[in-house]
Amino acid sequence: MTAPTPAPNRGAAAVHRDSGRLVPFRYRELGEHCLVTNDFGRYVLLTRNEFARLAEGRMGPGDLAWSKLQAAWFVAGDLDRNQVLAQTAERSRFLRSGPNLHILVVTLRCNHTCQYCHASRAPMHHTDTDMSIETAERSVDFAFQSPSPALTLEFQGGEPLANWPVVEHIIEYALQKNALARKSLMFSLVSNLTLMDDERLDYLIERRVQICTSLDGPPQIHDAVRKWSDGASHDTTVHWMARINQRYRDLGLDPHLYRVEALPTITRLALDAPEALLDHYVSVGCHSIFLRHLDPFGWAATTKARLGYTMPEFLEFYARAYHHVIALNRRGVDFVERTMALLVAKVIGNFEPNFLDLRSPCGAGIGQIAYNSDGRLFTCDEGRMVDRAGDDCFCLGDVATTAYRDAIAGPQVRAMVLASALDGQPHCATCAYKPWCGVCPVHNYCEQGSLHGRMADSSWCQKYMGLFDFLMQRLLVADDFERGVLQRWATPRRQEHFVQEAAAL
Numbered sequence: 001m002t003a004p005t006p007a008p009n010r011g012a013a014a015v016h017r018d019s020g021r022l023v024p025f026r027y028r029e030l031g032e033h034c035l036v037t038n039d040f041g042r043y044v045l046l047t048r049n050e051f052a053r054l055a056e057g058r059m060g061p062g063d064l065a066w067s068k069l070q071a072a073w074f075v076a077g078d079l080d081r082n083q084v085l086a087q088t089a090e091r092s093r094f095l096r097s098g099p100n101l102h103i104l105v106v107t108l109r110c111n112h113t114c115q116y117c118h119a120s121r122a123p124m125h126h127t128d129t130d131m132s133i134e135t136a137e138r139s140v141d142f143a144f145q146s147p148s149p150a151l152t153l154e155f156q157g158g159e160p161l162a163n164w165p166v167v168e169h170i171i172e173y174a175l176q177k178n179a180l181a182r183k184s185l186m187f188s189l190v191s192n193l194t195l196m197d198d199e200r201l202d203y204l205i206e207r208r209v210q211i212c213t214s215l216d217g218p219p220q221i222h223d224a225v226r227k228w229s230d231g232a233s234h235d236t237t238v239h240w241m242a243r244i245n246q247r248y249r250d251l252g253l254d255p256h257l258y259r260v261e262a263l264p265t266i267t268r269l270a271l272d273a274p275e276a277l278l279d280h281y282v283s284v285g286c287h288s289i290f291l292r293h294l295d296p297f298g299w300a301a302t303t304k305a306r307l308g309y310t311m312p313e314f315l316e317f318y319a320r321a322y323h324h325v326i327a328l329n330r331r332g333v334d335f336v337e338r339t340m341a342l343l344v345a346k347v348i349g350n351f352e353p354n355f356l357d358l359r360s361p362c363g364a365g366i367g368q369i370a371y372n373s374d375g376r377l378f379t380c381d382e383g384r385m386v387d388r389a390g391d392d393c394f395c396l397g398d399v400a401t402t403a404y405r406d407a408i409a410g411p412q413v414r415a416m417v418l419a420s421a422l423d424g425q426p427h428c429a430t431c432a433y434k435p436w437c438g439v440c441p442v443h444n445y446c447e448q449g450s451l452h453g454r455m456a457d458s459s460w461c462q463k464y465m466g467l468f469d470f471l472m473q474r475l476l477v478a479d480d481f482e483r484g485v486l487q488r489w490a491t492p493r494r495q496e497h498f499v500q501e502a503a504a505l
């Protein structure tokens with residue numbers, strides 16, 4: 001049940017070629033085994049003995065391990081050229097579209113004072129931090145300039161429901177524009193739900209807006225961190241989650257597709273009891289959880305000392321949580337842990353889920369744009385949070401005066417692409433996890449003072465190396481049931497039910 005602190009990247013220091021017969025590969029020692037990966041994202045787990053034979057050129061046809069290598073696209077002469085091209089195109093398809101996620105911060109106001117407050121809120125009377133109708137329209141115009149055939153407009157804050165008229169206006173304005181543009185358009189709202197009412201909910205459901213909320217655990221954890229002076233945050237959030245899910249059921253919609261997605265922010269308060277957190281999620285009707293480490297962005301950095309924890313502590317927590325999720329599934333509860341689902345989509349499913357923070361290069365500017373309430377543009381929401389802490393280096397301009405082309409092809413986006421392309425990261429270029437991993441320049445900047453950072457000492461790398469190591473250990477020992485669960489998680493998630501109808505006509 002333990003999650004070992006990841007070993008340094010020693011075993012991955014060389015890229016080998018076996019007399020021209022094998023494609024280039026990277027390896028990593030994992031106890032009695034060696035993981036071997038190639039740039040197609042395929043892998044084999046060999047015993048030490050098998051790996052020694054491979055490294056010494058003593059392996060060839062007739063050897064059982066050789067057939068594993070053949071099946072996983074390591075033997076150059078056996079490659080199916082069309083298959084390889086198709087897989088390579090699929091794994092890099094995000095490079096050929098443009099930003100598809102557009103985060104609209106419609107206000108900085110929030111009625112909560114959460115102690116980690118990533119979004120760096122403003123008090124409720126600060127209506128001057130609301131996005132204006134004019135800025136909202138310009139932001140939507142800007143988003144529609146993206147060549148991406150799919151657009152998601154995501155409402156964030158602050159608390160976006162605090163500026164409800166602008167949320168409604170953006171939806172109507174975007175739908176109008178999309179009658180011509182005919183993109184695959186989706187809306188999502190990230191809200192604490194405490195300013196929800198029936199009229200707003202009717203509208204959101206009618207307009208197919210996906211609703212996401214924050215739930216940090218049982219009341220004693222949630223309310224201790226997510227402070228709300230007007231009432232009990234936990235009970236109100238859970239009340240609205242139940243109401244929204246019931247509305248979907250009343251409309252005859254598939255509850256596995258239509259439901260409120262909840263996300264926890266893992267603080268020290270939750271660290272000792274992952275089982276209680278997961279059981280609570282199940283008890284309020286959730287079918288999934290996304291276990292994320294507390295990030296060093298914005299104001300969270302200042303509260304890290306009280307709410308934070310070390311990466312080995314997080315990995316220990318994660319391992320316990322994972323085992324509990326598998327145990328829930330064994331008891332018949334269909335429940336997904338989304339971090340692991342992302343990893344297995346890449347490792348087992350052989351497809352790119354296009355999670356913007358775990359791809360090479362990352363999504364900053366080329367996969368997402370964040371629109372601040374005053375109209376300033378940022379590489380991503382995390383870059384905007386750094387601005388709230390007083391540093392505007394991730395700002396790309398503003399919707400009133402900056403041309404789309406200048407923002408996207410400007411020096412900031414170029415720098416982000418270069419810093420997050422793993423071929424340019426010395427530690428990553430030789431890492432066995434490179435085919436599936438990604439790095440975050442904003443994280444590097446906050447933690448290590450430069451966009452490129454230094455992965456050998458980075459907590460980001462420590463996290464993903466630990467998670468990939470953990471997955472590989474599970475793949476070595478998992479029984480059929482656990483493998484079946486991971487295989488299910490590795491299938492692509494359906495999202496089209498939230499796509500606006502205009503695109504489907």
Ligand code: SF4
Pocket residue numbers: 356357358362363364365368379380381382383416420439440441442443
């Ligand atoms: S810089 Fe970091 S947060 Fe921003 S898109 Fe890239 S990985 Fe994500």
Ligand code: SF4
Pocket residue numbers: 009422425427428429431432433434437438439455460461462464465
């Ligand atoms: S960030 Fe990912 S690819 Fe880079 S060294 Fe760490 S685990 Fe490997």
